[in-house]
Amino acid sequence: MAASQSPYACDTCRASKVRCDKTRPRCIRCLRMGNCCNYAETRASHRAHASHQNKPAVPGQSPFPRRNKPDNSISQFQPARGPMRRNRVPKACLRCRQSKVKCDRQEPCGRCLKADRELECSYPTGSMLTDKNPDATRQVIPLYKQTFHSGHHWSILVENIESLLKHHRWPGNHHEQHMEQENLYSSMGNFFGSMSPLHNATRRALLSHIPPRDVADSFVEHYLKIIEPSHQILHVPTFLSEAERFWDKPSALSDGWLAQFLAILALGCHLVNVSSGRSDMNDSGILPSQLLDAAQACLQRTGFMIHPDLASIRALCLFVIFRQTKGVVCIESAALWPATGLIVRLAVMMGLHSTAPLHNSHGRRSPIDADIRNTLWASVILLDLRQSLAAGMPVMSPSRDLLSEPLFSIDHALLGVADRPEGLLFPQLIYDTLPHIFKILELATSAQVTLAYSLVATYDRQIRALLKDYQKPFLSVHKSDIDTFDTKRFQWTMIDVFFRRVLLALHSRLYQEPQASTRYPVSYWSSLECSLALLSQQRELWDTVSASSSSGSTTAVTAAFFYARLFQQEFFLAAVTVCFHLVQTQAPFVSSADNSPKCQRQARHTILDLLHSCKEIWGNEKETSICHSRSFEMIGTLLAIVEDDAQPEEGRIPPPCPGIEPSLPTCQGDGEHEYCGEIFQLQTWNNLPSMFTDE
Template sequence: MSTVPLDPPAKKRRRPALACEQCRRRKVRCDRASPCNHCSKSSTLEQCTYVPIHVPKQKRALPPGPATTVGPVSILPAPAPTPPHSQCSTGNFLPVPTSSSTPVTVSESGVSDVHALGQRFEGVALATGQTSSSTSERIVGQAIEAVNTTDSIPKTRYYGRSHWMNGLSLLPAGFENLVNPKSTTSNLHSLLSQCKILGRRIKESRLQSTSSTNPLDVPRSTADSFLEHYVSNFEPVFPILHIPSFKADYDRYWNDPNQVSTVFRVQLQLVLALGSCLFDDTFTFRNRASRWVNEAQLWLLTPPEKSRMTIPGIQIMILLTLARSVCGAGQDTVWVLTGLLLRTAMYMGLHRDPSKIGDGEMTVFRAEMRRRLWLSILELNLQSAYDAGGAPLISSDDYDTLPPADLDDNSLTNEPGDSTLGGRADGGSTRLSAALALAHSLPLRLKILRHANDFRARDSYSETLRLNSELVQACHQLSKTLERLSCSPSRAITQFYASLAELLAYRCFHTLHQPVIMRLMSDPKYYFSQKMYIDGALKIAHISGLDWAQGTNENNETRPSPMTALHTKDIAANERLSPSNDNRNDAQTSGNNTKTLQMPCSPASSLMVPECS
């Protein structure tokens, strides 16, 4: 009887290690995050690293073809926990940090995906003998594109075409140093990881002290300074409160805190939080302001929700939205809160003009306060959508509320009067004049934001040029109006109001031209968009008080934002990546033949608000 040789037992494949190297060394359970829970709480701030997932050799072989051809490469997902109820959808996605109050940055899981894909592209490039400089730009560009189109990354967020993250493709070398943990030219990745760990600890310490509204723990002299900073800097552009009534309740609070309602205490905390950010250059009251903002957020979420649908309740929602943006307390998710604010206001009928509600016999005070609140809601909704790269979710056809009248707060009375004063002025300039001058461009800026973030708009450059022409005219008119108001005898409009209003308008040039600026690499006709992009950045730098010649601040009225300065410098440096001068001249000649490309004046050199003698 012959024996049939048995097949050798199949070699068992070793299970890949999913825990990080640090947890495996400590022999503790790892949650597979990046960084994991134990590494985040480690006092040594060591990095959380994972062993690369093993891939069989036959799966890593290059596809047949010419030596210069690179086949499709799939992204190896970084070890990360998958939420039990997570859902994935197709779109332009990148992961977000766990904490809602973390500034908008490239998250750890997104960094791992880009790095893994970059390593595989780099290996292929070295095999084909390509140069290191061209390989670096191609690696990061293809990595960003691949991550943006991935639809299976957990903890995702949709970044619209106008989001600043999409501008990273303009800086391939800098982005590679930021996301590559093994970079030999920079330690940015290590510093970024340490900053994130420290940031999470700071936020945890702030949340531990959050409770219901507590008495103020600042002396009245400091609170008076906070209140004055708020009234002088925020109310002229975002009219929210009736200042005489608020100051009367403010005095009653200091006489006896029990004489005022909880609603006023929440309003007061938010007002002081906003004023504290301008108290000094270092924002020494940041922790206290964050606690006040968190307490207001907690109060807003407590039931019943219908009790918040009042004028004081909507004022708290507006103040909370503004405070989260200014104080850095979860500003990356303000667009979500603004959506709730917008729908709550529409549920209360603020989108309808007071003259068309009921019998039209609303008092001047109520009618004008409703118009002011709606104007502030529209502006905040627009600015948060710009920051988030999202659609405004409203158009000028969805409301008929008139702009508020240019009246002082003392002119608003509770006596029955003419409720159709909206849009009319008393002949002079008031504290509200800057907001009204900016409000004229609201419909246009809504159109620009909707056009820039329309994912169906692929070949609509003619519409971009048309909107650019209208935006240049609107900015020119805004600057002329602000110049006239700032030089009026009443001097109700200061340089700060004018600069803030111009800043909110000029940022639209970045939103409008960012989706098409990268096409310049293949088609020189888009050079006009890059020119407007750079001119807008230089104008914003000028408004922020950034002196390019000396690198110092000329005045103390405004401080240049670090992110604004960084973006401006990077955009100007990107001029090196433009096509040849001959192609630029051809593009400009083509633009001169089109009337929509004609600019009345350059945004970088004119439309300034001069100082009045």
């Protein structure tokens, strides 16, 4: 008897795309290879059903089929079968599929590589192909909830706001699936050397990405004017002399230095594009991402994980800074946290934290070399701490032998910067306070330790006193010296944002407690004041960017755009913190405005105006990424809820400004111009002695 045949090929032959003889129980190919031969059950049942219908009637049997009762026990649990779809493996990337052209299935493919779109070359996953209905929305976990965050991250505030607005008009679709959310992980390249087209390139091919000298000098100049004063990654005289050697003989310097140089060119190219009003490519046709890929490829040619040096440490720091300004997705900020931790450990591995010479060094280090290493170590530690706060990750305090205090005994004449003493003021200022900052943050953010309110208030006064003491040397420069004024202005922006972020982390646990305005007034008002100060910084930076046509200082406009992008995590945290204060129903000064005094309504109106300007800023940036658009929608929704609650009842006269306790805002004035004096006046906190005096 001949073996029965199937009109469909078996699964193994279909997957291999070869001819199948369709014999059962196993086809000839599966029989020879010893594979399991399976036929699709749905097709087999369909064939059996079709053969049953075409079967001729048996003599003596009724030609009409017997009507049986349906088996409810089976049909009850059998799901409805939808339309059959082909489950094919996609043969083209998303860009080629959209253009309907042939794709070579490489990573990246040839067409994307020729069009300089290698970073956009990605292939759809199975989950992206299953749901073809664009109107169907699925409730998924947001990106910011897919990663662990400490209590000082804005995601914890968002969860608290959701609980406060559980029975309110908080929209339920703010967690809906975005069409590009599932492809974010596959589209972003890995840090510190992704599988880019340059990962196997030769040194000559990498050198070909360096622009001509006049263009490169422009990139380096922009970096040294805008980024270097507030980060202190390089020793500028040494770098300039090494750059001269490179232009004379490109093979004279190592691959690590070349990676550092290409990273500086990438940052400078990005700044030049900003100053010229372009988003990506400049007049020379150079992409910052191409320069960064070349820098990562150069770093891969070195043994930086086994034997790190100063050039590799600097290159890694520059990679992080580039990602901080170009990173537009919230998960990128979280991914930079382990990257900065790696930099700290590599710096410890090469002994940057120690003043004693290593065994492989010849003789004693010169004072200049020691100060260069100390400055770089301070920059690395500060970069890691800033990234921990921005990403909302645990603050891991280094051991005592890693933070030597005081670190700097710097002679400006030795370093050749006697005419620019402000160049070393920033790392000196921050590093000397880092042991105390680490101690405060470790106590305030630890899950096992509950910091007493009295200690929190004491730390708040000490940090504010420190912030006030260091404000004068940065803002005392006359505006006639434009370059020095802009440099110190943005250095002060860096310091102010850092310390206010520390204060928000210090009070993150107490100001979110119920009735925090009466139980923990210092934490309540300090968190509100720091958030408003950060939003004011954001508005000032973007006002500088928008005033580019009337302003004569192009450097200030470019620097303002750079720092506005650098602190986007801190600014969004400030906006969410202010919204958290406004949505509470039993809080003073921010309660419903129909029965509040005139001074409180005026202050509330000022805060709402500030939030409106913040919303406009995020609205201008909403096309940048998914996270920017979600931030704009979230702030707009919360602002609409607050404004709806603030509508006063018709015909109701607000009461006069009452006298209240010193812990709450006290209203003063002559009847026409009333203001709340204790809301923004912090002299009682700032005039206390600093915590760094020996008591």
